[in-house]
Amino acid sequence: MNNSKPLILVLDMAGTPRKWIDFEKAAYYHCKDLIRWTAGQNEVTVHGGVSRVTGERSELALNSIIALGGVRPSKRAIPLITNSALFRRDGHQCAYCGDHFSKAKLTRDHYVARANGGKDIWGNVVTACKPCNNRKGHRCESEYSDDMYFKPYVPSLSEHLLLTNKNVLDDQYDFLTKSLSKDSRFETIYSRPTMEQGNADYRAIEY
Ligand SMILES: [Zn+2]
Numbered sequence: 001m002n003n004s005k006p007l008i009l010v011l012d013m014a015g016t017p018r019k020w021i022d023f024e025k026a027a028y029y030h031c032k033d034l035i036r037w038t039a040g041q042n043e044v045t046v047h048g049g050v051s052r053v054t055g056e057r058s059e060l061a062l063n064s065i066i067a068l069g070g071v072r073p074s075k076r077a078i079p080l081i082t083n084s085a086l087f088r089r090d091g092h093q094c095a096y097c098g099d100h101f102s103k104a105k106l107t108r109d110h111y112v113a114r115a116n117g118g119k120d121i122w123g124n125v126v127t128a129c130k131p132c133n134n135r136k137g138h139r140c141e142s143e144y145s146d147d148m149y150f151k152p153y154v155p156s157l158s159e160h161l162l163l164t165n166k167n168v169l170d171d172q173y174d175f176l177t178k179s180l181s182k183d184s185r186f187e188t189i190y191s192r193p194t195m196e197q198g199n200a201d202y203r204a205i206e207y
Contacts, residue, residue, distance in 0.1 A: 005022065005023065005167075006042075006044070006064065006167050006168075006169050006172075007020040007021065007022060007165055007167065008020070008021050008022070008023065008025075008026040008044075008062060008063075008064060008065070008066055009040070009064065009065045009066070009161070009172045009175065009176070010066060010067075010068055010071065011039065011065065011066065011067040011068070011071075012067070012068070012071040012072060013036065013067060013068075013069065013071065013072075015039075015067060016157070017157065017158050017161055017175070017176060017179075018071055018157075019161070020161065020164070020165050023044060023046050023062060024046075026062050026066060027046050027048075027060055027062065029066070029068055030060060030062065034068050034069050034070060035063075035066045035067070035068060035069075036067045036068065036069050037066075037067045038063035038065060038066050038067070039063075039065040039066075039067065039175060040063045040064035040065035040066075040169070040171045040172065040175070041064070041170075041171040042063070042064035042169050042170070042171050042172075043061045043062065043063055043064070044061070044062050044064065045059055045060070045061050045062075046059070046060045046061075046062060047059055047060075048060065064169050064171055064172055065171065065172060065175055078121075078122065078154060079122075079155060079157055079160035081108075081120065081121070081122055081125060082164075083103070083106075083108050084103070084163075084164075085155075085160060085163040085164055086108055086122075086125055086126075086127060087103055087106050087127050088163040088164075089127075089155055089159070089163055089185075089186075090126060090127035090150065090185075091185070091189040091190075092106065092127065093127060093149065093150075094106070094127060094128050094129040094132050094149075095109065095126040095127060095128055095132075095148050095149050095150055095151075096109075096128055096129075096132035096133075096135075096136065096144065096147070096148060096149070097129060097131075097132050098149040099129065101129050105129055105130060106127050106128070106129060106130075107127075107128050107129070107130055107133045108125050108127070108128075109125065109126050109127070109128035109132075109133050109136070110124055110125055111124050111125065111126055111141060111151070111152050112124055112141050113136075113137075113139075113141075116140065116141075121154075122152065122153070122154040122155060123152055123153065123154050124152055125152055126148075126150070126151070126152045150185065151183075153181060153183035153184065154181060154183075155180075155181060155184065155186075156179050156180055156181045156184070157179075158175075158176040158177070158178070158179040158180065159176070159180050159181065159184055159186055161176055162176050162177070162186060162190070163186075168193060169193060170192060170193045170194065173192050173193055174192070177192075
């Protein structure tokens with residue numbers, strides 16, 4: 001079970017998912033009155049400091065999905081590739097033997113080998129275990145293509161956000177899975193979270 005604090009999903013003014021922020025940052029945006037609307041069902045209560053005047057601890061309920069003023073729509077349509085996100089996209093499964101491995105035993109494999117002109121882009125990379133990657137060498141893709149367990153695809157920005165947060169709340173999962181690419185395997189690999197992990201109290205770092 002993952003006990004880390006859930007993150008808040010930030011949308012730009014057009015309603016496009018942009019990034020994850022922690023509660024402390026969200027509390028800051030709340031105080032600056034930059035939260036324009038909310039779209040989540042979960043609320044998280046953050047406790048602040050004790051008032052010297054009243055002796056009461058301040059409390060703030062934050063929505064799990066917030067749209068911020070001042071966040072411009074993204075110009076980048078394709079998310080950056082990292083090995084962690086790639087292995088998560090492919091469910092830590094090797095595309096060639098179909099077995100599952102830990103991150104340390106996996107590699108970023110180029111479907112069309114780099115030596116054959118293949119690029120380092122989402123549409124040309126798959127997860128492969130080290131032995132399969134070595135065995136494949138510089139062979140032409142037509143020699144292994146038909147035997148692959150899955151093919152590479154470009155994740156949408158929403159899927160990329162899902163791939164870079166292991167503690168997604170149920171409402172965030174619902175929101176982000178609405179805009180997956182047609183080739184996405186995300187929902188078959190990762191089931192919807194059932195716990196409403198957001199409805200818990202968390203102590204904020206005091207400013
Ligand atoms: Zn393998």
